[in-house]
Amino acid sequence: MKTQSMLLVALASAPMALAHTIFTDFYVDGMPQGDGVAMRMNPNAQHASAPIASLDSDDMACNVGGTKGVSRVQSVKDGALLTFEIRAWAADPSKERLDRGHKGPCAVYLKKVDSASTDKAAGDGWFKLFDHGYNNATSRWCTDEIIDNNGLLSVHLPKGLEGGDYLARPEILALHAAKDGDPQIYTGCAQIFLESSGTLVPESTVSIPGYMKYGEPSTDFDIYNKPNSQYVVPGPKVAKLTARGVQSGSTSQTDGLKPEGCIMENGNWCGKEVPSYSDEIGCWASDKACWDQSDTCYNTAPPTGHAGCKLWEDKCNDIQAQCNAKNFKGPPNMGKVLTPEKKGIDVGQIMATAGGGVADDAPAPALRTSSMKKEEEKPEATTTPVKASPAAPKPTTSDSYERPLIVHEVSPMAPAPAPANHSSLSKVDAPALTITVAPSSAGAPAPTAAPQVCPKGWKCVTEVELVTTTVYVTATYDGVAKRVSVHQRRHVHRA
Numbered sequence: 001m002k003t004q005s006m007l008l009v010a011l012a013s014a015p016m017a018l019a020h021t022i023f024t025d026f027y028v029d030g031m032p033q034g035d036g037v038a039m040r041m042n043p044n045a046q047h048a049s050a051p052i053a054s055l056d057s058d059d060m061a062c063n064v065g066g067t068k069g070v071s072r073v074q075s076v077k078d079g080a081l082l083t084f085e086i087r088a089w090a091a092d093p094s095k096e097r098l099d100r101g102h103k104g105p106c107a108v109y110l111k112k113v114d115s116a117s118t119d120k121a122a123g124d125g126w127f128k129l130f131d132h133g134y135n136n137a138t139s140r141w142c143t144d145e146i147i148d149n150n151g152l153l154s155v156h157l158p159k160g161l162e163g164g165d166y167l168a169r170p171e172i173l174a175l176h177a178a179k180d181g182d183p184q185i186y187t188g189c190a191q192i193f194l195e196s197s198g199t200l201v202p203e204s205t206v207s208i209p210g211y212m213k214y215g216e217p218s219t220d221f222d223i224y225n226k227p228n229s230q231y232v233v234p235g236p237k238v239a240k241l242t243a244r245g246v247q248s249g250s251t252s253q254t255d256g257l258k259p260e261g262c263i264m265e266n267g268n269w270c271g272k273e274v275p276s277y278s279d280e281i282g283c284w285a286s287d288k289a290c291w292d293q294s295d296t297c298y299n300t301a302p303p304t305g306h307a308g309c310k311l312w313e314d315k316c317n318d319i320q321a322q323c324n325a326k327n328f329k330g331p332p333n334m335g336k337v338l339t340p341e342k343k344g345i346d347v348g349q350i351m352a353t354a355g356g357g358v359a360d361d362a363p364a365p366a367l368r369t370s371s372m373k374k375e376e377e378k379p380e381a382t383t384t385p386v387k388a389s390p391a392a393p394k395p396t397t398s399d400s401y402e403r404p405l406i407v408h409e410v411s412p413m414a415p416a417p418a419p420a421n422h423s424s425l426s427k428v429d430a431p432a433l434t435i436t437v438a439p440s441s442a443g444a445p446a447p448t449a450a451p452q453v454c455p456k457g458w459k460c461v462t463e464v465e466l467v468t469t470t471v472y473v474t475a476t477y478d479g480v481a482k483r484v485s486v487h488q489r490r491h492v493h494r495a
C-alpha cells in the first residue's frame with residue numbers, strides 16, 4: 001500500500017510583514033563551506049530567522065541552541081577572508097536576504113576557544129574584529145551594504161592572530177523598532193580552526209551577553225527622528241591586538257574534521273558508504289543501512305534544508321533497484337563521493353581588510369577599508385534636521401513614525417537551490433506587505449517501492465508509506481506572529 005504525499009497548507013495573510021533573516025553558512029576565501037556546515041544557528045526551522053528574544057540571553061552568543069556546538073570545524077588560513085551569508089529563507093538563497101526595512105549596524109566578533117565544537121560560547125572571551133554603523137556620506141547603514149551585496153558580509157581575519165579554534169560571530173542589529181524597546185539582533189557562529197603561527201591576542205575581551213544592553217543610545221536609537229549620523233555602534237571598540245610573545249595556540253586541527261569516508265554531506269551530517277555485498281541478504285542489508293543513514297540525515301537537517309539527504313536517497317534507491325533486479329553485486333559506484341563539488345564565488349564587497357598588528361603600532365581602524373570607515377563616534381552637538389535614508393519610509397508626522405510591522409516569515413524546509421553562483425543571483429524583492437507561506441514537499445523523499453521478493457530470513461516490507469504533512473498557520477496581532485506547524489515524515493514502515 002502506498003500513501004501519496006499529502007500537503008496541507010493553511011495560508012494566512014497579514015497586513016504588513018517583512019521577513020527576518022538568519023546566518024546560514026560561511027565562505028573561506030570565497031569557497032563555500034556548505035549550508036549549515038560548522039555553523040551554529042537556531043535548529044528550529046520554523047523560528048530560525050527570528051531575532052534574538054533578549055539582549056540579556058545566552059542566545060546572544062551563537063543564537064538559540066548556540067551554547068551547543070555542531071560537529072564540524074572548518075580550517076582557515078592566517079589572514080583568511082571570512083564571508084558570512086544571511087537568508088530570509090534559510091533553505092533558499094535565491095530569495096531575498098533581508099528586507100530593506102531593517103536598518104542598522106553590523107559587527108564581527110571572535111572568541112578563542114579550546115574546542116570550537118564544544119565551547120559554550122556564552123560568556124567572556126569575545127573581541128570585536130570589525131563594526132560598521134551608518135555612513136553619513138552615502139546615507140547607508142551596514143544593513144544596506146549587506147543587502148546590496150547578496151546578503152554577504154566579508155571580513156579578513158587580521159594577519160598574525162594566534163592559531164587554534166575560534167568561534168566567529170557575525171552580528172546585525174536592526175533598529176527599526178529600537179525606539180520602542182525592541183532592538184533586533186541577528187547572529188550565529190562559525191566554528192573555525194585558524195592555521196597560524198601568529199602570536200597576536202586581543203588586549204581585552206567582553207562577555208556576550210552583557211556587552212550590549214537595553215536602554216543604551218545604541219539600542220534605543222530612533223532612526224526615523226534622529227540624525228542617523230549621530231548613531232554610535234554598540235559593544236566594545238574594535239579590539240587592539242597585542243603580541244603574546246610565545247605562541248600558545250595549537251597549530252594542527254584536532255576536532256571537527258570531516259569524518260573519514262564522508263561521501264555525502266548535508267549540514268554537519270555525513271553519509272558513509274554501505275558495506276559491499278554479493279548476495280541477496282547482503283544487498284537488502286546494505287539497502288537498509290542506506291535508508292537508516294537517510295533517516296538520520298533528515299532528522300538532523302538544519303534549517304538550511306535537506307538537499308544532501310535527497311541526493312543520498314538517490315543512492316539508496318539505486319541499491320534497492322539492484323536488489324529488486326537480483327543484481328547482488330554492489331553497491332553501485334562504491335565509495336564515490338556524492339557531495340556536489342563546491343565552487344568558489346566572488347564575495348563582492350569586503351567590509352574589512354587584513355590588518356591587525358601590535359597595539360599602538362597598527363591601530364584597530366586599519367582593519368577597515370577606507371570606503372567603510374566608521375562614522376565619527378562622537379555624536380554631533382548640533383541638531384540637524386531629520387535626514388531619512390533613501391529607502392526609509394518618510395515619517396508621517398514630525399515627531400512620530402509608525403514603524404512597519406515586522407513579523408516572522410515562515411521558513412519551511414524548502415528544497416535547496418542549485419549550487420550557489422551569487423554573481424548570477426537575481427535579487428527578488430518579495431512583496432513587503434504579505435506573509436509568504438510556502439512550505440514545500442518538493443524536497444521530501446518519494447515513496448520507496450516495496451521490494452518484490454522477500455529474501456529468506458528477512459521480514460518482508462509489506463507497507464511503504466510516505467506521509468508528509470505540513471500545516472502552517474500564521475496569525476498576526478500587534479506585530480507578533482503566532483505559528484502552529486506540524487511536520488511529519490516517515491519514509492518506510494516495516495511490518
Ligand SMILES: *[C@@H]1O[C@H](CO)[C@@H](O)[C@H](O)[C@H]1NC(C)=O
Pocket residue numbers: 136137229380384387
Ligand atoms: C551628515 O549629512 C548631512 C546631510 O548631508 C549634513 O548636513 C551633516 O553635516 C552630516 N553630518 C556629519 C556628522 O557629517
Ligand SMILES: *[C@@H]1O[C@H](CO)[C@@H](O)[C@H](O)[C@H]1NC(C)=O
Pocket residue numbers: 343344421422423424
Ligand atoms: C555566475 O554567473 C555569472 C552571470 O550569469 C557568470 O558570468 C559566471 O560565469 C558564473 N560563475 C560561475 C562560477 O558559474
Ligand SMILES: [Cu+2]
Pocket residue numbers: 018019020021051102174184406
Ligand atoms: Cu526582522
